Amino acid sequence: MGDGYTVAVVGAGLVGEKLVSELRRRNFPAREIRVLARTARTATLAGEEFEIGVAEPDAFEGVDFAFFAGTEGEKGAAVQLAREAIDRGAIVIDNGSDFRLDPDVPLVVPEVNADALENHNGLIANANCSTITMLLPLAPLIRTFGVKRVIVSTYQAVSGSGREGVEALEDGREGVYPRQIAGNAIPLIGSVGEDGYTTEERKMRLESRKILDLPDLEVFPTAVRIPVHTGHSESVYVETEREVSLDEVIEVLRSAPGVTFSGDANDYPTPLEAAGESNTYVGRVRVEGNSVQFWCVADNLLKGAATNAVQIAESLVGARV
Numbered sequence: 380m381g382d383g384y385t386v387a388v389v390g391a392g393l394v395g396e397k398l399v400s401e402l403r404r405r406n407f408p409a410r411e412i413r414v415l416a417r418t419a420r421t422a423t424l425a426g427e428e429f430e431i432g433v434a435e436p437d438a439f440e441g442v443d444f445a446f447f448a449g450t451e452g453e454k455g456a457a458v459q460l461a462r463e464a465i466d467r468g469a470i471v472i473d474n475g476s477d478f479r480l481d482p483d484v485p486l487v488v489p490e491v492n493a494d495a496l497e498n499h500n501g502l503i504a505n506a507n508c509s510t511i512t513m514l515l516p517l518a519p520l521i522r523t524f525g526v527k528r529v530i531v532s533t534y535q536a537v538s539g540s541g542r543e544g545v546e547a548l549e550d551g552r553e554g555v556y557p558r559q560i561a562g563n564a565i566p567l568i569g570s571v572g573e574d575g576y577t578t579e580e581r582k583m584r585l586e587s588r589k590i591l592d593l594p595d596l597e598v599f600p601t602a603v604r605i606p607v608h609t610g611h612s613e614s615v616y617v618e619t620e621r622e623v624s625l626d627e628v629i630e631v632l633r634s635a636p637g638v639t640f641s642g643d644a645n646d647y648p649t650p651l652e653a654a655g656e657s658n659t660y661v662g663r664v665r666v667e668g669n670s671v672q673f674w675c676v677a678d679n680l681l682k683g684a685a686t687n688a689v690q691i692a693e694s695l696v697g698a699r700v
């Protein structure tokens with residue numbers, strides 16, 4: 380691979396475009412970036428013109444890394460084409476949720492469980508954007524102080540629903556959300572299951588358990604869509620095994636990889652500031668006995684999707700930048 384890898388990006392939507400920009404910004408050793416979608420066309424992504432090809436099995440000939448950012452489900456790109464790409468020699472990194480809980484598929488946030496990459500079978504799943512955002516500060520806290528339960532409320536941006544979500548906010552497009560999103564807050568993301576939790580909430584619970592290798596971890600999420608363009612915010616409460624002090628928590632958060640935390644009680648991150656950045660930003664830390672509360676924000680299209688996916692590929696090629 381002296382002159383770099385052949386990379387496919389499946390999907391030319393919000394995440395697909397960020398994948399292109401992150402591959403370039405992080406100097407991923409790509410000799411070719413092949414963008415694939417449902418229809419062939421010429422399009423500009425991240426300032427670069429691409430001849431977009433149709434995502435079909437033969438389009439993966441010669442591809443070393445295939446980043447999937449198409450739609451999910453039975454007819455979605457990953458379910459239809461991931462195996463075809465792997466059979467042609469590619470390593471697939473999937474941004475969707477189709478394979479995340481498959482025991483044969485590593486579900487990876489590199490700062491938290493890069494070791495899970497050791498036994499991959501060609502397919503690696505990127506975690507849910509809200510899960511990634513929360514786990515960067517939460518994992519080191521749990522690993523240092525132990526955990527009894529986690530309670531989290533999210534404030535999620537419309538770009539988390541792709542181009543349609545942005546159009547729902549900016550142009551009043553109907554049919555994307557169950558209620559009007561402009562000027563509103565919608566406490567239902569995905570569909571409600573028999574237990575009352577939504578699909579998004581179940582992702583946060585089940586993916587956290589898998590990534591942290593804590594199958595019984597108690598996670599109680601409430602996922603809320605708000606009229607913000609980009610940047611998922613979360614209010615997190617974690618009950619630790621032992622009593623902790625504010626100084627101890629600050630020390631853990633300051634040294635947590637992928638976390639930016641000033642330690643100033645009056646400093647807090649917002650989605651506007653986190654948008655365009657790669658880390659999870661943390662603020663409003665409060666500690667009392669066994670209770671730790673904090674506020675965190677990350678760019679759902681970057682660390683919540685494209686940056687995390689490119690970091691996974693970097694871990695595999697050892698090409699840190």
Ligand SMILES: NC(=O)c1ccc[n+]([C@@H]2O[C@H](COP(=O)([O-])OP(=O)(O)OC[C@H]3O[C@@H](n4cnc5c(N)ncnc54)[C@H](OP(=O)(O)O)[C@@H]3O)[C@@H](O)[C@H]2O)c1
Pocket residue numbers: 389390391392393394395415416417418434447448449450451454455456459474475476507508538539540541542543679680683684
């Ligand atoms: N947005 C986020 O914050 C976020 C975060 C984490 C994960 N994800 C996941 O990433 C994926 C993409 O999200 P997005 O926000 O980029 O969506 P998006 O803006 O709606 O873009 C979707 C893209 O996927 C392409 N596509 C759809 N079905 C396809 C198929 N069967 N084969 C090939 N291409 C197909 C579309 O092609 P055409 O352009 O030809 O129609 C479009 O370019 C989804 O699975 C989503 O759940 C999103």
